[in-house]
Amino acid sequence: MRGAVVLLGLVGFIGPAAEALDNGLALRPTMGWLHWERFMCQIDCDRDPDNCISERLYMQMADVMVKEGWKEAGYEYVCIDDCWPSRQRDAQGRLQADPKRFPGGIKKLADYIHSKGLKLGIYADVGKKTCAGYPGSLGYYETDAQTFADWTVDLLKFDGCYMDWTLLGEGYMNMSKALNKTGRSILYSCEWPLYEWPFKQPNYTAIRETCNHWRNFNDVYDSWSSVKSILDWTASHQDVIVPSAGSGGWNDPDMLVIGNFGLSHDQQESQMALWAIMAAPLLMSNDPRDICPRSKELLQNRRIIDISQDPLGKQGYRTAKVDSFEVWERPLSQNRLAIAVMNQQEIGGARGFVIRAVPGWKICDPLCNVTQILPQYKELGVQTPKSKLVISANPSGTALLTVTPISSNFRRMLYRQEAIKQKYTNL
Numbered sequence: 083m084r085g086a087v088v089l090l091g092l093v094g095f096i097g098p099a100a101e102a103l104d105n106g107l108a109l110r111p112t113m114g115w116l117h118w119e120r121f122m123c124q125i126d127c128d129r130d131p132d133n134c135i136s137e138r139l140y141m142q143m144a145d146v147m148v149k150e151g152w153k154e155a156g157y158e159y160v161c162i163d164d165c166w167p168s169r170q171r172d173a174q175g176r177l178q179a180d181p182k183r184f185p186g187g188i189k190k191l192a193d194y195i196h197s198k199g200l201k202l203g204i205y206a207d208v209g210k211k212t213c214a215g216y217p218g219s220l221g222y223y224e225t226d227a228q229t230f231a232d233w234t235v236d237l238l239k240f241d242g243c244y245m246d247w248t249l250l251g252e253g254y255m256n257m258s259k260a261l262n263k264t265g266r267s268i269l270y271s272c273e274w275p276l277y278e279w280p281f282k283q284p285n286y287t288a289i290r291e292t293c294n295h296w297r298n299f300n301d302v303y304d305s306w307s308s309v310k311s312i313l314d315w316t317a318s319h320q321d322v323i324v325p326s327a328g329s330g331g332w333n334d335p336d337m338l339v340i341g342n343f344g345l346s347h348d349q350q351e352s353q354m355a356l357w358a359i360m361a362a363p364l365l366m367s368n369d370p371r372d373i374c375p376r377s378k379e380l381l382q383n384r385r386i387i388d389i390s391q392d393p394l395g396k397q398g399y400r401t402a403k404v405d406s407f408e409v410w411e412r413p414l415s416q417n418r419l420a421i422a423v424m425n426q427q428e429i430g431g432a433r434g435f436v437i438r439a440v441p442g443w444k445i446c447d448p449l450c451n452v453t454q455i456l457p458q459y460k461e462l463g464v465q466t467p468k469s470k471l472v473i474s475a476n477p478s479g480t481a482l483l484t485v486t487p488i489s490s491n492f493r494r495m496l497y498r499q500e501a502i503k504q505k506y507t508n509l
């Protein structure tokens with residue numbers, strides 16, 4: 083394994099270090115759609131009625147998610163981000179949706195989303211204002227939690243702008259308690275560690291006990307440099323963050339931007355593969371009303387989604403850098419392994435990678451079965467520790483594989499078959 087830097091460390095992880103928030107939700111990484119990256123704070127519905135933040139947008143998303151196979155693929159939550167409320171609370175101090183853009187109100191919208199078999203997410207902020215300057219929840223946690231429960235909302239994304247950082251933990255924990263008190267199951271998506279990192283290393287035990295997923299790093303943009311910066315941050319903090327992930331609570335590297343403008347198809351494949359390896363929530367921010375068929379197929383790829391949703395619930399991590407390849411591995415149920423090999427050389431053409439250089443390849447001793455999922459689905463058959471298999475990845479693209487160790491019984495059977503074949507060919 084010449085030129086290889088094997089990054090150690092995490093292979094011995096057993097399970098998550100702490101108890102998850104016990105609300106029975108996010109047993110697997112959340113899947114759905116979230117408006118922010120693609121639609122941002124576009125509130126001028128006169129100028130852009132199809133893309134402004136309004137009830138119409140979420141209703142159309144729900145329609146298309148059912149019609150175009152998204153729901154069937156597992157994408158379940160339709161989530162509102164910032165810029166939905168009115169600038170003022172009502173006379174009882176409750177948040178209210180902007181009356182012009184949400185004439186039916188959030189409860190009606192939730193009913194519509196539920197009638198499609200989907201779930202509705204909403205957005206608020208732990209501090210005085212949301213990041214875009216709408217009313218924050220500070221001083222109103224119980225009121226707001228109850229309002230969301232009354233509206234039959236299913237997920238809350240709770241941002242961390244306009245908050246004294248020393249009070250972040252308390253604020254996030256109090257909202258968690260307030261949600262719990264409503265008696266409604268509301269998935270709780272936090273940004274607590276992201277806002278704490280500039281000041282101190284967050285307490286991931288407390289975060290896992292409080293939230294169903296949590297953002298650690300900057301907002302994703304529609305660019306490869308943004309996606310890469312998130313991967314780099316994750317790999318360089320993996321010792322701290324990976325042990326906190328598991329059923330019920332996940333690290334959130336932010337939205338999938340697949341199907342937008344900024345990523346090449348190879349880069350989109352890299353984002354999808356790596357988000358599955360990281361056991362990340364799969365919240366797309368794109369426009370499924372108008373999406374390129376290849377991006378859609380990638381987002382709905384059952385084999386990749388199976389890795390994301392694997393019942394073992396362990397987050398994968400970077401295990402090696404070999405030349406300009408990065409190797410990421412995720413342990414899967416039934417002793418299987420998912421491997422992503424990302425080609426970081428952004429010049430030239432496809433490059434080959436000798437697969438036995440993957441640190442986890444030892445599960446192929448004595449034999450394993452290998453399936454390639456990206457860039458194309460291919461059964462690569464039975465392999466050995468000394469396999470000469472070379473896989474190929476395009477610049478900024480990723481080869482994604484699953485490896486299944488072959489049990490000793492099955493192995494004996496293969497040897498027997500081989501012996502019989504030899505006997506007859508020698509006759």
Ligand code: GLA
Pocket residue numbers: 118163164212213214241273301
């Ligand atoms: C922050 C969050 C984003 C988005 C915006 C909305 O930047 O990290 O995900 O919610 O606020 O204003």
